[in-house]
Amino acid sequence: MLVFDIDMGHKSAADGNESLAKLSADGRAGQIPSTYIETTPNGGLHMFFTYPKNIKLTSRADLFSKSGEKTGLDYTALGVPVFPSIRENGMYQPLKGHKITKLSPAPQWLLTEIQRVNHPNPNLGSAAYTGKRWSGRLLDEMVAGTGNGNRNDFLTRIAGKLFFTGADPVTVYNLLFTTNDSYLDSPLPEAEVNKIFKSVLKAEERRRAVG
Numbered sequence: 001m002l003v004f005d006i007d008m009g010h011k012s013a014a015d016g017n018e019s020l021a022k023l024s025a026d027g028r029a030g031q032i033p034s035t036y037i038e039t040t041p042n043g044g045l046h047m048f049f050t051y052p053k054n055i056k057l058t059s060r061a062d063l064f065s066k067s068g069e070k071t072g073l074d075y076t077a078l079g080v081p082v083f084p085s086i087r088e089n090g091m092y093q094p095l096k097g098h099k100i101t102k103l104s105p106a107p108q109w110l111l112t113e114i115q116r117v118n119h120p121n122p123n124l125g126s127a128a129y130t131g132k133r134w135s136g137r138l139l140d141e142m143v144a145g146t147g148n149g150n151r152n153d154f155l156t157r158i159a160g161k162l163f164f165t166g167a168d169p170v171t172v173y174n175l176l177f178t179t180n181d182s183y184l185d186s187p188l189p190e191a192e193v194n195k196i197f198k199s200v201l202k203a204e205e206r207r208r209a210v211g
Contacts, residue, residue, distance in 0.1 A: 002051050002106055002114075003080050004032075005185070007072035008044040014062070014072030016044060023064055028109070035104035038083055041090030044072075046080055049106035055115070058144045061182045063113050075114055076185040078147040088189075135165060142175070145183035152196065155180060155188065159200040173197055 006016035023029035036048040051057065059076035062069070082100070083092045094100070138161050146154040158179055162172040176197055180187045188196075 001103065002049050002057055002075055002077040003185075004047040004049065004106070004110060005040075005074040005076065005080075006045040006047070007074065008040075008042055014070035016072030019064065019071040019073050028064060028113075030107055030109045033104040033107060036098045036100045036102060037095045038098075039093045039095065041087045041092065046082075046092070048100065048103050049110075050103050051077070051106045051111065055111070057114065057118075059183065059185055060114065060117050060143075063110075063117060074185075075110070076145075076147075078145065078185060080185050138162070138165070142179045143183055145179070145185070147185065151180075151184055151186075151188050152192070154184075155193065155196050156200060159197060160203075163200065163204040169201055172201075 006020060007014055008016060020029055032047065033049075038046045038048075040046055057075075057077035059074070059078050061074045062071045063073045063075060065071050081087075081092055083094050085092050138158075141161075142158055155176060159172055159176050162175055163169075167175075177190075177193060180193050
C-alpha cells in the first residue's frame with residue numbers, strides 16, 4: 001500500500017491541490033482513480049493505493065519538484081496514521097462512502113514520478129555508485145526516512161551519526177530538522193525535535209570531553 005499525500009496547511013505553505021491542478025493542466029498528472037481517501041488534521045488528503053510488489057518504495061516529499069520548490073505532494077509506503085487516529089489539531093477522517101478495504105492500483109503517472117525521484121538519473125552508469133562511503137549511506141538513510149512508529153529513535157540515531165561526522169552543532173541541528181520536515185511521513189513537533197537534538201548534543205559533549 002502506498003499513500004499519496006496532498007498537503008494543505010503545513011508550515012511550508014505548499015498547496016498540494018494547487019500543485020496538482022497545475023500538473024494536470026501541463027499534462028504531467030492524469031486522473032486519480034476512485035479509491036480510499038482520508039482527510040488529515042491539517043486539511044490535506046491521504047489517498048490510498050496498491051502498487052506492484054516488484055517495486056521497492058519508501059517515501060519522498062515534494063514530488064514533481066523541478067528546482068527544489070515545495071509542491072505539497074508527497075508519498076509514503078511506510079505507513080501513516082489512519083482513522084480514528086487523533087492529533088493535536090484534529091482527527092483523520094475517511095471521506096463519506098469510502099472503505100479502506102477498497103483500494104485502486106496507483107495510477108501509472110504517479111508511479112512513474114515516484115520511480116523518477118527514486119532513480120533520478122539511470123544513465124549515469126554504475127561508476128557513479130561504486131565506492132559509496134559511510135557518509136553517503138548516512139545521507140541515503142536520512143532521505144529514506146521512517147514510519148510513524150519509531151520517529152524518535154530514528155532522529156536520535158541520525159543526530160548521533162551526524163555528530164560522528166564531526167559536523168558543527170548548527171549543521172546537525174539544521175539537517176535534523178530537514179530530515180524531520182521533509183522525509184518523515186508525519187513530522188514530529190518542533191519541541192520534540194529540539195528535545196532530541198539537545199539530548200544527543202549533551203551526549204556528544206560528554207564523549208568529546210572524555211576523548
